[in-house]
Amino acid sequence: MSINDPRWGNNQGDDKRPGDQGPPDLEDIWRDFNKRLGGLFGGGGKGGGESPPPVSSRQLGGGLGLIIGVVALLWLGSGFYTVDASQRGVVLRFGKFQEVTTEGLKWHIPYPVESVELVNMTRVRTVEIGFRGSDKAKNLHESLMLTDDENIVNIQLAVQYTLNDAAEFLFSNKDPDEMVKQVAESAMREIVGKSKMDFVLYEGREAVAKDAHLLIQHTLNEYKVGAGKGSGIQISKVTMQNAQPPEQVQGAFDDAVKAGQDRERLKNEGQSYFNNVVPKAEGTAARRREDALGYAGKVVAEAEGDASRFKQVLAEYAKAPEVTRNRMYIEAMQQVYSNTTKVMVDTKGNGNMLYLPLDKLMQSGLPTQTDAAAAKPSVPETPAAPQRADVDSRSRDALRNRERGDR
Numbered sequence: 001m002s003i004n005d006p007r008w009g010n011n012q013g014d015d016k017r018p019g020d021q022g023p024p025d026l027e028d029i030w031r032d033f034n035k036r037l038g039g040l041f042g043g044g045g046k047g048g049g050e051s052p053p054p055v056s057s058r059q060l061g062g063g064l065g066l067i068i069g070v071v072a073l074l075w076l077g078s079g080f081y082t083v084d085a086s087q088r089g090v091v092l093r094f095g096k097f098q099e100v101t102t103e104g105l106k107w108h109i110p111y112p113v114e115s116v117e118l119v120n121m122t123r124v125r126t127v128e129i130g131f132r133g134s135d136k137a138k139n140l141h142e143s144l145m146l147t148d149d150e151n152i153v154n155i156q157l158a159v160q161y162t163l164n165d166a167a168e169f170l171f172s173n174k175d176p177d178e179m180v181k182q183v184a185e186s187a188m189r190e191i192v193g194k195s196k197m198d199f200v201l202y203e204g205r206e207a208v209a210k211d212a213h214l215l216i217q218h219t220l221n222e223y224k225v226g227a228g229k230g231s232g233i234q235i236s237k238v239t240m241q242n243a244q245p246p247e248q249v250q251g252a253f254d255d256a257v258k259a260g261q262d263r264e265r266l267k268n269e270g271q272s273y274f275n276n277v278v279p280k281a282e283g284t285a286a287r288r289r290e291d292a293l294g295y296a297g298k299v300v301a302e303a304e305g306d307a308s309r310f311k312q313v314l315a316e317y318a319k320a321p322e323v324t325r326n327r328m329y330i331e332a333m334q335q336v337y338s339n340t341t342k343v344m345v346d347t348k349g350n351g352n353m354l355y356l357p358l359d360k361l362m363q364s365g366l367p368t369q370t371d372a373a374a375a376k377p378s379v380p381e382t383p384a385a386p387q388r389a390d391v392d393s394r395s396r397d398a399l400r401n402r403e404r405g406d407r
Contacts, residue, residue, distance in 0.1 A: 079110040086122040088166040091115075097167055119166040124236065127180045129188070130156035131241065144246070145189050151197040156241040159184045159216065161233050168232030172223065176233060180220070184238070187215040201243050213238040 082105055083089045089101040093114045101116075108114045130143030143154050159180055163169050173179055191211050192200055200208055213235055220231045245253045317324040 075110050079107045079114075081106055081108070081116050081118075083118065087118050087120055090117040090119060090166050090170055092117065097171065100167055117166075117170055119163065119169060121163045121166060124160050124162055125177065125180075127159045127161070127177050127184065128157075129159065129181055129185050130154070142185055145192045147192055147197045147200060148194055149196050152246055153192065153197060153200055153243060154246055155188065155192065155200070155243050157184060157188055157212070158239045158241055159235065160237045160239075161235045163232055164234040165230065165232035168230055170232075172231050173233075176231075179223075179231070180216075180233065180235075183219045183223075184212070184216050187212050187219060191215065197245075201245070205240050205243060209238050209240050 081089065083101055083103045085103045087103065089106060091098040091101060091108050091114055093109070094112075095115075098114065106116075108116055129139075131138050138154070138156070140154070143156055145153055145155055147153055161180060169176065188208075191208055195204060195208065216238065217235045220233050220235070223231045244250070313324065313328070
């Protein structure tokens, strides 16, 4: 008897349940079923007990209906599924695409009618070309490529991608990593085959990676299977891990690179010297040209002025020759005396030579001859007067001796 039976624990020997008290207990039905099954195979007489009473059709129908109801509820409950924020659910009905569901609690018709494939859309997947795991684990079959100038380079490439369409990713790709690897390798070989070796190894590495990114994405977008629109793959980043010549020629290539760097350094030094010297020389030449032009203008202007002045003087000389000649003499003497500080005057009457040290007079602040004449007679004479007289007498004697020698 089941522990759920309300008669459990009573000292009644009769376990039979009247047929008008509702559906039988499931454990009783299962136990009776086992007994009848054992009786069919000849085991019912063992144990000396009485054979179980036959199950009525009402009891059997009620038990089967309950079992079917529970199984149906479990089957319907298996259609519930949860989609995370980073996932998309692809519902398939008998293997054919039905719809794409977003995040949240969803329900679909349970198996075998419909099934759900959960696809992670934000996980970054990485494909390595030319190496595996580290730069030292090289795969030369993938990394060796030929450039436009017929040189071989060893390129190691890493491609990262995510998904932009869950349905296209499931139905258009059998092995997405292998497909991305083959497309990336093909795109890189095409770009390297159109470029020079130095461009790929040095100044153009970023440009090569950018062009490879665009070409890989374009190829994946054009990749269609049946009525599909593409591969459902979005390339996020293409990175050149390493780019170098083959190991067999690495030493010679390093020497060539050093020679090229020395050449560039010498060119830069020469250009720097050129930039320093040439502007100075050009500036000096321009200054001298300007000075020459200024000097030429000055000389021409002075010549034209002198010619004009001569014409004017000639006209005045024609009118009054004597006056013009005296005026010209006075102007010439004025110009001569204005440029000197020492004057020697030979008096015409007695032949004495008068020396006027104008520079000394101007420096010492002594009065000139005009100021001395206008001064008071009480001013004493300077002690240098006798020496000046001796100088004048010696000068006069030398002049007389010179005149006698000439005669």
